[in-house]
Amino acid sequence: MGINMLDMKQSNAQTVLWKLCSCRTSTVKDLAQLTGLSYATVGNILTDFVNSGEVLLGEMLSATGGRPSQFYTFNAEHAHVLALSARTREGKHMIRACVGNLYGELVWQAEQCFDDIQLASFEHMIDSALHTYPSIRILSFSLPGVERDGVIITNDYANLRGVSFTKHFQEKYHLPVIIENDVNAAVSGYGKNVETDSAIVGIYFPRYFGPGAGIIIDGKVLKGACGFAGEISLSPIGIDWLSMDYEKPREIGYAISRLISIFCGIINPKHVVLYGDFFTESVKETIMEGIPTEDLRNIFPTIIYQNDLDFDIITGLISQAVSVYQSGLKGDFI
Incomplete structure (x- = not known):
């Protein structure tokens, strides 16, 4: 099979662009050394990206006092990604919308309450974000439930169940769509x-609602065959999470300790991040007291307590969206 020169050219261009992104600012000489491409190839690629606006001309500087070199700067504001997180907080249904640049930095955010979460709720937030940043190229959503092939299988919001979520937003906005469990x-x-x-x-x-879990192994999210990995409310361990009194440290502490112990035996995680607004010192002490055996104590993970998961959700969504953009997938998301 012959080499497709167009594919090679595009591949080289993407290599140079995202290497410059990681450096933020660099020269032709340094990028040629980092990518293994010729000086002339890198120079031509950078010229094309300057013309498209994806790279900006920087200063002419000399590191050794000799002939100055042209520096090039990655333009992180050339395109943007939009992250939307649907949550129920203190009994209120909220959608938080955040726009990130190609460095993954937040440049705009908004939040709004809704009587209930439905497709129109997201459209309102997307329209507002696109009005401010028409350069948005990827839509990423966080939902409390399970999605399969773009269709919402289970969800805390009844109006979203059974909806062809991905197809709806692709057809309306003609942008790639990412859906992730919260x-x-x-x-x-x-x-x-x-x-x-x-x-x-x-x-x-x-x-x-019942608790939910997310699992990462070797940098990749474990979703399972049908996307139900982490739906721990299905675990038959004799705990009624909906009737749980979260204000009783011993009741909730021992339940969480038991849950962590199960993950220790199946996943053996190095870190467990617990998200909730009830982690008093008494609850934390009870969790540690609830470790059933000395042997298990040796493999018990480091526990990190977080009052809320909003920051981590937005960080994860924007990171995933930027990765999709970097892959060169700028048309319909499949």
Whole structure:
């Protein structure tokens, strides 16, 4: 099979662009050394990207006092991604919308309450974001439930169940669409700053619904065959989470300790992130007291307590969306 020169040219261009992104600012010479491409190839690619606006001309500088070199700067504002997170917080149904640049930095955000979450709720937030940032190229959503092939299978919001979510927003906005479970998105965001060969479990306790978990192994979110990995409310361990009194440290503490112990025996995570607004010192002490055996104590993970998962969700969604954009997938998302 012959080499497709057009594909090679595009591949080289993407290599140079995203290497410059990681450096933020660089020269032709340095990029040629980093990518293994010729000086002339890198120079031509950068010229094309300057013309398209994806790269900006920087200063003419000399590191050694000799002939100055042209510096090039990655334009992180050339395109943007939109992250939308649907949550129920303190009994209120909320959607948080955040726009990120190609460095993953937040440049705009908004939040609004709704009587109930439905497709029109997201459209209102998307329209507002696109009006402010028409350069948005990817839509990423976090939902409390399970999605399969773009269709919402289970969800805390009844109006979304059975909806062809991906198709609806692709057809309306003609942009790639990413859907992620809320806890999967959160643990993905937390994992951004953790070594990629770790096993990480995130567990969210929303009070109004049963808890959910997200699992990362070697840097990848474990979703399972049908997307139900982490739906721990299905676990037959004799705990009624909906009737649980979260204000009783011993009751909730021992239940959580038991849950963590199960993950220890199946996943053996290095980190467990617990998301909830009830983690007093008494609850934390009870969780540690509830470890059933000394042997299990030796494999018990590091526990991180987070009052809320909003920050990690947005971090995870924007990171995933930027990765999709970097892959060169700028048309319909399949």
